Amino acid sequence: MRVLRFDALLVGDGTSLLDGALICDGDAIVEVGPARELLPRAGGLPITVHRGVALPGLVNAHTHLELSGLRGKTAPGQGFVPWLESMQAARVGELEEEREAAISAAIDALVSFGVVAVGEVTNGLSAVPALGRRLLGTVFHEVFGMDREVGLRALAETPTIPSTLRYARAPHALYSTHPDVVRTIAETASPLSMHLSEHAPERAFLETGGGPFAAFLDRRGVPRGAFPIPGQSPIAYADALGLLRPDAAMVHLSDAREPELDLFAARGAIAVLCPRSNLFIDTRYPPIHALLARGIPLALGTDSLASNTTLDPLADARALFDKPSVPAATLIAAATSGGARAIGHAASLGRLRPGTRPGILLVEGDLGDADPSRFVLQDLSRPRRMLAAAGKADP
Numbered sequence: 001m002r003v004l005r006f007d008a009l010l011v012g013d014g015t016s017l018l019d020g021a022l023i024c025d026g027d028a029i030v031e032v033g034p035a036r037e038l039l040p041r042a043g044g045l046p047i048t049v050h051r052g053v054a055l056p057g058l059v060n061a062h063t064h065l066e067l068s069g070l071r072g073k074t075a076p077g078q079g080f081v082p083w084l085e086s087m088q089a090a091r092v093g094e095l096e097e098e099r100e101a102a103i104s105a106a107i108d109a110l111v112s113f114g115v116v117a118v119g120e121v122t123n124g125l126s127a128v129p130a131l132g133r134r135l136l137g138t139v140f141h142e143v144f145g146m147d148r149e150v151g152l153r154a155l156a157e158t159p160t161i162p163s164t165l166r167y168a169r170a171p172h173a174l175y176s177t178h179p180d181v182v183r184t185i186a187e188t189a190s191p192l193s194m195h196l197s198e199h200a201p202e203r204a205f206l207e208t209g210g211g212p213f214a215a216f217l218d219r220r221g222v223p224r225g226a227f228p229i230p231g232q233s234p235i236a237y238a239d240a241l242g243l244l245r246p247d248a249a250m251v252h253l254s255d256a257r258e259p260e261l262d263l264f265a266a267r268g269a270i271a272v273l274c275p276r277s278n279l280f281i282d283t284r285y286p287p288i289h290a291l292l293a294r295g296i297p298l299a300l301g302t303d304s305l306a307s308n309t310t311l312d313p314l315a316d317a318r319a320l321f322d323k324p325s326v327p328a329a330t331l332i333a334a335a336t337s338g339g340a341r342a343i344g345h346a347a348s349l350g351r352l353r354p355g356t357r358p359g360i361l362l363v364e365g366d367l368g369d370a371d372p373s374r375f376v377l378q379d380l381s382r383p384r385r386m387l388a389a390a391g392k393a394d395p
């Protein structure tokens, strides 16, 4: 047993404690509280005093590690379809060794940022073994394809996944996965995750069957078969397919409109925001203030290095702190407990809470009179150090 004392603790739920302390047994948290209350009860235990702010290990709720080799090889700022075409072209020339090395470097970087768990969206599973050796999280095994039978056959596969990771099937998106496949996943998968209302081409395709995504399919000669066009907005269609529920993490929402977000909020689903990816691809922010005004639960992800410069969720938090001006405490909560909820790890990760091992991340420096959440976001170059590793909760 040991006592750790900090200038401040960020609990992970948006609250903070100045001059906070933790009593730990190995990596497990036994007690959390103000130092003035905990220290008198911790007689005889060794005490370490740390300058800086402690918070739970970070959760990056949306990554695609298998795309890590594509940094700097895709088209920024021209919208989704040009980005997609550039990404597909870059993938064609990629060597397997290059991809493996890039995945390995990306996982090293996640660890160095203080990330303890990720929501890894994958179609090839290529990053999963390496991920499972270093981090916790959930593998969202993506199903892609406008052909109903192909999609339903893919759902029958059951790959072997490291025991450190949860596994769930996930539709790629409503415009790319047959609705019968989406509905089947909605009925069987938990947690649930999908890209939703990310860009204007998605809306145009679902509402009318036309637009830039339809033109892209035509250029590539992709057979659409009997893929139905619902004539609905992405969010209304997601609801009709049974996707919007409290364990569903819907990624992006950068093209969502306010009345659609009323429905989203009523269903209790989670919004996973990847603001730097939205800025990279489409030069726009997600509708953060509309989400906050409706009390929609938030998580943060980085998306992949094909549309971002790093996999640091605090850098995505910082992107929203700077411009659209979101409270720092809200953003830190999204990067910890919000992310844990989005990937189905709410009971064990994302909060400094007795009986759990969420990982303890120290952001070093002199807090002075600063607000502890702002301290963490204002200068991302401050040293970060894990003081306890994350693990599944003790039974």
Ligand SMILES: [Zn+2]
Binding pocket: 062, 063, 064, 121, 195, 251, 303, 304
């Ligand atoms: Zn994504």
